[in-house]
Amino acid sequence: MTLSPFVFSNNPRYRIARHVLFWTAWILYYTIFQTLSWPPKYSFGHRFFESLMEEGFSVPLDMAFCYSIIYFLVPRYLQKGRYVTMVLLWLFFSVLFVAGSRFYSMHIVPAIRGLNNMPTQVHSMSFIWDFFWLFSQINMEGCIAASIKIGKMWFIKQQDLELIKREKQKIEPNLEEGKMQPVFLLHALDRVEELSVQRPLLVAGMVKRIKSLLLYVIYDNNQPSVGLGKELKLLEEYVELEKTGAADNLKVNVRITGNSVGERIAPFIILPLVENGFRQLSQHELASKVLDLEIRVADGSLHMRLGWSKPVDTSTLANGGSVSLQHIGKRLELLYPQSHELKVVITSEQFIIDLRIDLHRAIN
Numbered sequence: 207m208t209l210s211p212f213v214f215s216n217n218p219r220y221r222i223a224r225h226v227l228f229w230t231a232w233i234l235y236y237t238i239f240q241t242l243s244w245p246p247k248y249s250f251g252h253r254f255f256e257s258l259m260e261e262g263f264s265v266p267l268d269m270a271f272c273y274s275i276i277y278f279l280v281p282r283y284l285q286k287g288r289y290v291t292m293v294l295l296w297l298f299f300s301v302l303f304v305a306g307s308r309f310y311s312m313h314i315v316p317a318i319r320g321l322n323n324m325p326t327q328v329h330s331m332s333f334i335w336d337f338f339w340l341f342s343q344i345n346m347e348g349c350i351a352a353s354i355k356i357g358k359m360w361f362i363k364q365q366d367l368e369l370i371k372r373e374k375q376k377i378e379p380n381l382e383e384g385k386m387q388p389v390f391l392l393h394a395l396d397r398v399e400e401l402s403v404q405r406p407l408l409v410a411g412m413v414k415r416i417k418s419l420l421l422y423v424i425y426d427n428n429q430p431s432v433g434l435g436k437e438l439k440l441l442e443e444y445v446e447l448e449k450t451g452a453a454d455n456l457k458v459n460v461r462i463t464g465n466s467v468g469e470r471i472a473p474f475i476i477l478p479l480v481e482n483g484f485r486q487l488s489q490h491e492l493a494s495k496v497l498d499l500e501i502r503v504a505d506g507s508l509h510m511r512l513g514w515s516k517p518v519d520t521s522t523l524a525n526g527g528s529v530s531l532q533h534i535g536k537r538l539e540l541l542y543p544q545s546h547e548l549k550v551v552i553t554s555e556q557f558i559i560d561l562r563i564d565l566h567r568a569i570n
Contacts, residue, residue, distance in 0.1 A: 212224060213358070229265060229269065232265070232268070233258070233261045233262055233265060236257075236261045237254065237257045237258045237261045238254075238257075240257040240260065240261065241253045241254045241257045244256070244257070244324075248324070252322070252324075255322065256318070256319065256322045256324050259318050259322070260315055260318055260319075263310075263314060263318065264307070264310055267303060267306050267307060267310065268344070268347055270303075271299060271300075271303045271344055271347065271348055272347055272348060272351035273351075274299050275296065275299070275348045275351055275352050275355075276351050276352060276354075276355040279292050279295055279296060279299075280352065280355055280356070280359075283295070284356075285359075286450070296348070300341055300344055300345055300348070301341075303340070303344045304337055304340045304341055304344065307340050307344070308336065308337075308340065395416065398416055415443045415444070415446060415447045416447065418440060418443050419440060419443065419444060419447075422436075422440050422473075429473060430472065431470040431471060431472055431473070432470065432471065432472075432473045433466075433469075433470055434466040434469040434470060434471045434503065434508070434565065435466040435467060435469070437471055437473070437476055437477070438462055438466055438476075438501065440477065441476055441477060441480060442460065442462075444477060444480065444481070445458060445460055445480065445499070448484045453495070455492070455493060455494050455495055456487075456495045456496075456497070457494070457495065457496045457497070458496075458497050458499075459496070459497070459498045459499065460499045460500075461499070461500045461501070462500075462501045462503075463501070463502050463503070464501075464502050464503030464504045465503060465504075466503045469503060469506065469508075469565050470565065471508065471563070471565055472537070472541045472542075474537075475534065475537065475538065475541075475563075476501075476510060478534055479510070479512060479531075479534060479559060479561070480499060480512060482531065483497055483499075483512050483513075483514045483557075483559070484497065484514075486514060486516075486557065487514045487515060490515070490516055490517055491517070492515055492516075492517065494515070495514070495515050496514065496515045497512075497513070497514040497515075498511075498512070498513045498514070499511075499512050500512075506564065506565050506566040507562065507563065507564050507565060508561075508562070508563045508565055509560075509561070509562050510559075510560075510561040510562075511558065511559070511560050511561075512558070512559045512560075512561075513556045513557065513558040513559070514556065514557055515555060515556060516552075516555065516556060516557050531548075531550060531559070534548075535548055538563075542563055542564065542567065544567075545563065545564040545567035546561070546562060546563045546564065547560075547561070547562045548560070548561050549561075
């Protein structure tokens with residue numbers, strides 16, 4: 207299905223046009239509604255012009271509230287599952303708007319009406335009823351704006367999920383034939399599909415990261431080496447993807463130091479190790495889960511230390527995790543013979559993977 211650029215494009219020309227159309231329709235709606243509420247002793251043109259001025263000057267307040275919802279609360283809180291914080295901030299913004307609207311109606315509207323020779327009395331209701339009327343009005347506006355935003359996000363998400371499913375079907379046969387090793391991506395795709403049913407609002411923020419990983423698999427998989435900086439950037443994207451929608455008891459610490467400019471590394475060395483850590487961690491029942499990742503790049507060498515929590519009574523890697531490590535170990539033997547060191551350390555509370563690679567001694 208082709209997405210209409212006027213509705214979905216982020217091109218400034220389309221975005222400005224649709225926002226202008228929305229607010230123009232909004233002003234006209236309230237202008238006509240208020241025009242009809244004036245006594246018929248005033249001419250229609252007189253009433254319309256007065257109402258248009260009042261609504262036009264009040265629109266910046268409406269815009270400030272609606273845009274704070276769709277560009278601040280929705281991406282920062284709703285998409286990340288922080289619902290309580292979002293509701294509290296929504297209520298706070300609503301009260302601010304009510305205060306601003308009351309100031310506008312008490313001090314600005316009488317001045318506008320005086321210029322147009324119209325009655326200047328504004329408030330006929332008590333403060334309490336006036337407060338609840340303004341509160342309900344702004345939240346109706348906010349809900350409309352949020353509904354449009356979330357509706358667009360949902361539609362785009364459905365299109366992206368269909369694309370992801372198609373690309374996943376292309377990847378799986380190659381994986382079975384041994385042509386590539388992006389197991390981490392398949393797990394990420396499965397997780398996005400699962401969350402699209404359980405917590406669909408979170409998926410919109412995950413799709414962009416999935417696309418980056420997908421392009422990496424498609425175009426960089428068959429290259430003998432990739433820029434280390436790009437690999438580390440995608441690693442950070444993948445970590446953020448895993449953290450999205452994760453349980454509250456998961457804590458992830460990532461520290462990347464050193465200068466990666468000009469350095470190269472074989473693809474699918476670091477990412478699968480980190481994915482294996484997240485997968486192993488998800489299979490344990492722990493009150494508190496911690497994954498620590500530290501990477502240092504210096505003098506043409508890379509040192510990676512990855513550790514994650516485990517139950518005290520667990521002594522081996524669970525559910526085939528050791529098989530994944532063996533596979534990565536074989537690749538390292540082929541690509542970095544005599545120039546790498548891979549250690550697995552199991553303590554009472556942690557699995558630790560320690561990897562050192564001399565980046566300048568790889569097979570081209």
